[in-house]
Amino acid sequence: MNPTNNLLQFEVCANSVESCLAAQEGGANRVELCASIPEGGTTPSYGEIMAAREVLNRTRLHVIIRPRGGDFTYSDLEMKRMLADIDLCRRAGVDGVVFGCLTAGGEIDMEKNAILKHQAGDMSVTFHRAFDRCSKPYEALECLVELGVDRVLTSGQQRTAEKGIRLLYELQKRAGNRLSVMAGCGVNERNIFKIYVETNIQEFHFSARESIPSPCSYMDKGVLMGTREYDEKYIEVTTARRVMHTIAALA
DSSP states (O other): OOOOOTTOEEEEEESSHHHHHHHHHHTOSEEEEOBOGGGTOBOOOHHHHHHHHHHOSSSEEEEEOOSSSSOSOOOHHHHHHHHHHHHHHHHHTOSEEEEOOBOTTSSBOHHHHHHHHHHHTTSEEEEOGGGGGOSOHHHHHHHHHHHTOSEEEEOSSSSSTTTTHHHHHHHHHHHTTSSEEEEESSOOTTTHHHHHHHHOOOEEEEOOEEEEEOSOSOOOTTOOSSOTTSOTTEEEEEOHHHHHHHHHTTO
């Protein structure tokens, strides 16, 4: 028996304007626009944000506010850049922002997150997978409720949301209607129904990307622009087909 709950929300982690368009075509409720996906996502460029805002007319646009990869303990200089990026997003008409600050000890940094949330104004606020680095997840959840964020994106502190089902269930039960718990990381058309049934979570975050061959006919194999793990002969992009199939798994 498949759920028919109108409250289900599907968010696509989009790495480009092209991925945003595919997410919209596939029926996603919103996108989280990110750069540097291999690093876990960083703030995209001004041009990317503005172009995405221009083409998204049915799907809401959220933007990650993360100045670098690595940990989530930020300096004052990094905070200054994050505040400026949030201000840019607000002026561009972005629907929501996604951020997360932790203390060095793995706790929610109440002061820094409150500053960022205030800067966001009326935009929707998602606390991202910095949550999965928190030392005490239940206490962290209560901190996020106190901060008044709209949702938390988490894999249940495991490598994938499917492996984190046990904690996801507990977080969903404890959160109630105080904030939304969104399952993300490794969510796809093959496991989304299982995650839904075993957690009762209503929001899902997935990339639905595929490898598309590069149109470049000449590429010097001896010169790499990045790490050896990244195959530069292909472009990773969200496809409408996979977005539709993933949503259909709960339709």
